[in-house]
Amino acid sequence: MGLPPFQRFFDEHRHAVHRFLVATAGRDEADDCFQETFIAALRAYPRLDPGSNLGGWVLTIAHRKAIDAHRARGRRATPTAEPPEHAAPAPPDGFDPALWRLVRELPPKQRAAVVLRHVADLPHREIAGVIGCSEDAARRNLHEGLSRLRKEWTR
Amino acid sequence: MSDALDRELGRLPAGDHRAADAAARRFTERALEDGLLDLAYAHVPSPLGDLLVAGTRRGLVRLSYAEDGTEKVLERLAASVSPRIMEAPARLDDSRRQLEEYFAGRRRDFEMPLDWTLTRGFGRRVLQATARIPFGGSGTYTTIAGAAGSPRAMRATGNALGANPMPIVVPCHRVLRHGGGLGGYTGGLHRKRFLLQLEGLLPAEL
Numbered sequence: 202m203g204l205p206p207f208q209r210f211f212d213e214h215r216h217a218v219h220r221f222l223v224a225t226a227g228r229d230e231a232d233d234c235f236q237e238t239f240i241a242a243l244r245a246y247p248r249l250d251p252g253s254n255l256g257g258w259v260l261t262i263a264h265r266k267a268i269d270a271h272r273a274r275g276r277r278a279t280p281t282a283e284p285p286e287h288a289a290p291a292p293p294d295g296f297d298p299a300l301w302r303l304v305r306e307l308p309p310k311q312r313a314a315v316v317l318r319h320v321a322d323l324p325h326r327e328i329a330g331v332i333g334c335s336e337d338a339a340r341r342n343l344h345e346g347l348s349r350l351r352k353e354w355t356r
Numbered sequence: 357m358s359d360a361l362d363r364e365l366g367r368l369p370a371g372d373h374r375a376a377d378a379a380a381r382r383f384t385e386r387a388l389e390d391g392l393l394d395l396a397y398a399h400v401p402s403p404l405g406d407l408l409v410a411g412t413r414r415g416l417v418r419l420s421y422a423e424d425g426t427e428k429v430l431e432r433l434a435a436s437v438s439p440r441i442m443e444a445p446a447r448l449d450d451s452r453r454q455l456e457e458y459f460a461g462r463r464r465d466f467e468m469p470l471d472w473t474l475t476r477g478f479g480r481r482v483l484q485a486t487a488r489i490p491f492g493g494s495g496t497y498t499t500i501a502g503a504a505g506s507p508r509a510m511r512a513t514g515n516a517l518g519a520n521p522m523p524i525v526v527p528c529h530r531v532l533r534h535g536g537g538l539g540g541y542t543g544g545l546h547r548k549r550f551l552l553q554l555e556g557l558l559p560a561e562l
Contacts, residue, residue: 228372
């Protein structure tokens, strides 16, 4: 069995990628990251091994694009900018803004691990594949991320 | 203590389908603009049912009837041409318009570039000879086999016509049995009859 037509691959994974990006890069950046992710995926697609885990593959690209966007935002920020509360992207509907901000403040790997586990529902093995570490390290990142959220999140 | 956190994290993906769909539309437009699609396809409604029309940068490469199944046709295109294929009707506007005009009786000849990638050898010669049969005209398996260079290769000619990747536009329906019998048709004889009636080769049914 060869690669599925790109349209089918896109239809199957676009929602998970969009959710992941809204959660990790923020709603304002999600759209640009989404475009960058799938353009990169479309360019590389024909060279992909048909046996690949396509969902994990595209989330890996999305993870990298979210980090790029995060870095670019860091470079843009200046000491005279608005206070961080205002600069933080708007939370998705129905989600507690305080927790949202905490998730966004986690180090990239912890943030990705938390979102991949709780939003994309990926098992540890696949989380490890996406963020590029061992399964143990993925478990640790998830654990540390959740501990930090638990400690700092008060309602 | 983790329950509340779990629940709250689980609410993260709620909603936002509209933003996701808008992002998807923008992506398709950009993929098209940047020239990243090797194949684009569209569904075209017709009196013969929904047609699937697919094109490469070179031209029309595939037209199929509903029974062939969209997924199956797309999978084969992905395997034999390129997996970089998306639904992008804008890229097929011209072909869609010409098909609509043809079915409305306002067009006799198709003027669109064809990509013969899915054909080869004798089969391609058979189909290219078929493409030269004009609107309102007809050929026989014998004349087409001859035009393709092997007058006696009747069976191979029939097979090539049956495997026509671009029916209607490459008018295999205009190839009849010697003596006037309809012969066969990939899309079923009712379709062949309909097309021949549309072109005035068969009397319209009452």
